[in-house]
Amino acid sequence: MTVRLKDVAEHAGVSIKTVSNVVHGHIHVTDETRLKVQTAIDQLGYRPNLSARSLRTGRTNIIALAVPRLGEPYFAELADQVMHAADRHGYTVLVDNTEGRREREGAVVSGIQPQFIDGILFSPLALEATELEVASAEVPFVLLGEHVPATGYADHVSLDNVAAARAATAHLIELGRSRIAVIGARRARRARTAAPRLKGFRQAHREAGLAVDSRLLIPTERFDRPDGAQAMAHLLDMREPPDSVFCMNDVLAIGALRTLAERGVSVPEDVAVIGFDDIAEGRYSVPSLTTIAPDKEQLANVAVDALMQRISAGRNAPPRELHIDFNLVIRESTAGRP
Amino acid sequence: MTVRLKDVAEHAGVSIKTVSNVVHGHIHVTDETRLKVQTAIDQLGYRPNLSARSLRTGRTNIIALAVPRLGEPYFAELADQVMHAADRHGYTVLVDNTEGRREREGAVVSGIQPQFIDGILFSPLALEATELEVASAEVPFVLLGEHVPATGYADHVSLDNVAAARAATAHLIELGRSRIAVIGARRARRARTAAPRLKGFRQAHREAGLAVDSRLLIPTERFDRPDGAQAMAHLLDMREPPDSVFCMNDVLAIGALRTLAERGVSVPEDVAVIGFDDIAEGRYSVPSLTTIAPDKEQLANVAVDALMQRISAGRNAPPRELHIDFNLVIRESTAGRP
């Protein structure tokens, strides 16, 4: 049924290895032979057996991308980009849903499909430094995204969160806002997650001579729309509600916008809203969402490149901290309708 | 470096095959031996080499899910569900982005990763019956989703599009609307795509004794937000604009809502909007989006089950047309604010 190298070889009247050489474009094959073999390949419809190849070479040309929830637009868009980037290197991407649960993230790190994956791109939520440390031995991997704790255990690709948060905050301040809330502060357990952004947030305040009202820093359990809506409701119920909100990601902001609309609070007049991630949804929301836009294509490219390097060499080169560009994209939720 | 069965066998003082038997929970192994072997496995940290296994068995326990664009919420949410369903069968999902381009969809069908995939779940856009026919030989596959032309070449899982479209249209009619537009009609090339929904649309009209104004059936090139926005603009520019719009999917509807908001047309008072897919985005849009909600979990389960059957047996059983449940979810875009 299946066509093997052997079949092609017999059909072309050469040895198996010569066929293999043709397939790989190796040297030491006459044009004549090459043509003969290629014809046989086409005629028989030969397709290399990747299992056999990877058994022999130890490579699968598959990398895993582990994300908390593929259903979340940011991760879906990221996955999209990563697949493109990987494609350019001849790699296929195996997306894995960790659900942000530790157990599952741990499983990913110690090898989802043991021996089946050349490397991992990992965008964790729950995982912390300890586990990461343990992990780094198994298979080359690169951390990416903004939810990652600062590590020093592996390559990490992200934008400069301090600078980005500062730019977002400064934008609100320039618009004359002074009571700026934060949704998704997560002071609680995983302090490290939001820490750099809060730092940038405070920096911007300091530079403008404004004080931060810590009652306006709202932690959320998750980073999704319902949490955003709930946090916004909480803020509006305060005696002195904020005049603007910096959301740790766009879906939180979408949730916040929803609550503001329900309560008839006008955006941006009464409350300005800014998000983070620049998902497509925010470009079509009403009002459209001002946000920090990471260069996702660059993110994917840099991450994949770094992983490729780890795979093909420098497995134990010192970990690098790689930064990508970002942009403040001003839309209606802070600037109003033109 | 890597731990092989052989290493475990030596460490435990048994043969390789016995270790293999333990790993697979086969019979004919004493509890004593089993324990001994299990200890060795744990101590050495043995992980089976999947390439070798699949070379030997011809199975990889990987299925592919081919979707047009992972960045689109519907497909991302679908992928999420499929991964869960596959997980229950011990399968891993390899998501592939076809971009809706023929060439790429063809590549998927003839084997993205030849010999590397046990089966394919395919949610095509561009592909038509001919290609599908050619394809069905290579590897077991199941078609799913609503964009699929009626085939008869492979199992197909979807909701009853005629009934769903009729329910959506009937809902608008019950609200007293009579000039109902359709966005995403795609009369043009790929007629089959939207055909069953248009059929349901016409049925509902007939049942209510209403005429269909074919000028209100707007085809779109793609099924995304910009197209929805543009089509809506086109409709509003008409001499007699519609009083309601049935969009072929939710992102088209989101685009339409955006245009309506920009033009200051109030929804649902002036124009009611209904979508299709029930993506999370529509639950938080302003106004929230009435839609047809397919049971995505059921969809994923039914599709994966069908594929599993094809893989393990009945490769040439007659193709089945499988239907899943759907729901009309009424929200603000037709019912207004409560």
Add this chain to the structure above:
DNA sequence: CGGACATCTTACAGCGTTGTACTTAACGTT
């Protein structure tokens, strides 16, 4: 106490591929 039987364990081959080491042929140089 030997043989039949069930239970447990083993040896071996082969899945399709590629890297290494080798053979053969062709060519140019002294």
Add this chain to the structure above:
DNA sequence: AACGTTAAGTACAACGCTGTAAGATGTCCG
């Protein structure tokens, strides 16, 4: 003409695993 040198192609083993068939061990009965 003898030699080295390079090019072109080949034979073979091994990657790690599992199915098959055969072997070893014990158990029970006549």
